[in-house]
Amino acid sequence: MNLCPACSKPLLVRYDLERAAQTLTRRSLLTRPATMWRYGEVLPVQDQAAVLSLGEGWTPLIRADRLGQQIGCPNTYIKDESLNPTGSFKARGLSAAISRAYELQARAIAIPSAGNAAGAMAAYAAAAGLPAHVFMPADVPATFQVECRLLGASVTLVDGLITDCGVKVREGAALHGWFDMSTLREPYRIEGKKTMGYELAEQMDWTLPDVIIYPTGGGTGLIGMWKAFDEMEQMGLIGSSRPRMVSIQSAGCAPIVQAFASGSEHAPLWPNGKTVADGLRVPAAIGDFLIIRALRESQGTALAVPDQAMIDYAPVIGTATGIFPAPEGAACRQAAPSGAGKMPVAVPITGA
Numbered sequence: 001m002n003l004c005p006a007c008s009k010p011l012l013v014r015y016d017l018e019r020a021a022q023t024l025t026r027r028s029l030l031t032r033p034a035t036m037w038r039y040g041e042v043l044p045v046q047d048q049a050a051v052l053s054l055g056e057g058w059t060p061l062i063r064a065d066r067l068g069q070q071i072g073c074p075n076t077y078i079k080d081e082s083l084n085p086t087g088s089f090k091a092r093g094l095s096a097a098i099s100r101a102y103e104l105q106a107r108a109i110a111i112p113s114a115g116n117a118a119g120a121m122a123a124y125a126a127a128a129g130l131p132a133h134v135f136m137p138a139d140v141p142a143t144f145q146v147e148c149r150l151l152g153a154s155v156t157l158v159d160g161l162i163t164d165c166g167v168k169v170r171e172g173a174a175l176h177g178w179f180d181m182s183t184l185r186e187p188y189r190i191e192g193k194k195t196m197g198y199e200l201a202e203q204m205d206w207t208l209p210d211v212i213i214y215p216t217g218g219g220t221g222l223i224g225m226w227k228a229f230d231e232m233e234q235m236g237l238i239g240s241s242r243p244r245m246v247s248i249q250s251a252g253c254a255p256i257v258q259a260f261a262s263g264s265e266h267a268p269l270w271p272n273g274k275t276v277a278d279g280l281r282v283p284a285a286i287g288d289f290l291i292i293r294a295l296r297e298s299q300g301t302a303l304a305v306p307d308q309a310m311i312d313y314a315p316v317i318g319t320a321t322g323i324f325p326a327p328e329g330a331a332c333r334q335a336a337p338s339g340a341g342k343m344p345v346a347v348p349i350t351g352a
Contacts, residue, residue: 101181109178110178
């Protein structure tokens, strides 16, 4: 288990940012490839030969004028993460994590997943030629199961939630030596996810938005962006201004919302989590305190959205933007802060 041996909490990657700032500059980025690996100085792979890239990152930031008019917030943007390999932002984290595992000579990898992360893991494992083991709740859509199997992964269906799948992964990792890709049980997935923060800054000419609305399951994207903003400031790429971070969960599985409202730093296990948004069905997040810390430090908030609202808002977003959102992305519409600032950004909107 790749957690801190002293406290059993997540480990975070740290870099020599003074050294990174010598080459990672606004000017140097003008000529770099349009993938997340353009930020290589602050990504964990040391040997470039180990980088496994399918073209992830540098997704478009789309100004959603008509949607902005509807919600009374004209400067609304959407970071369309559905254009990543395998159709979701999960490709960022798994590209970084599996590249690092490959560099560390891992023999096999395993992940618990409700769908998108498993597909991304299977894709990058295939690119590396590594055996991949996926553990999914038995009720996930069949398309996710088919995707993983076609990409060469071994798929095991588990009666229960993603937390139950995580137990199976940890058992297999202890028995067989698999590299455990569970959310925040290794420090590298968050490094790929944080590149959304770098891209937002660069795409907005190094001025961060006022608000970021983010659908939150395990929360690595939100934690990662918050980490990215701190790194960028230390390297002189941005100033000290920060967006308010808004965490969106399903009303049927909202441990972060509950903990934030109660003033707690940790979120107790949510019993019998159920939602149409598979990516939000995470009843316990090991990085709960990191999510809540980012919300409080940014003077943000956490909101729960009923499933029916997600279903209703998907066509609202689609017809106003031309973007096909999954329920997780559609949930951001309810939280859109009418008139809240000059540049609220909903990120990400994933594919179906």
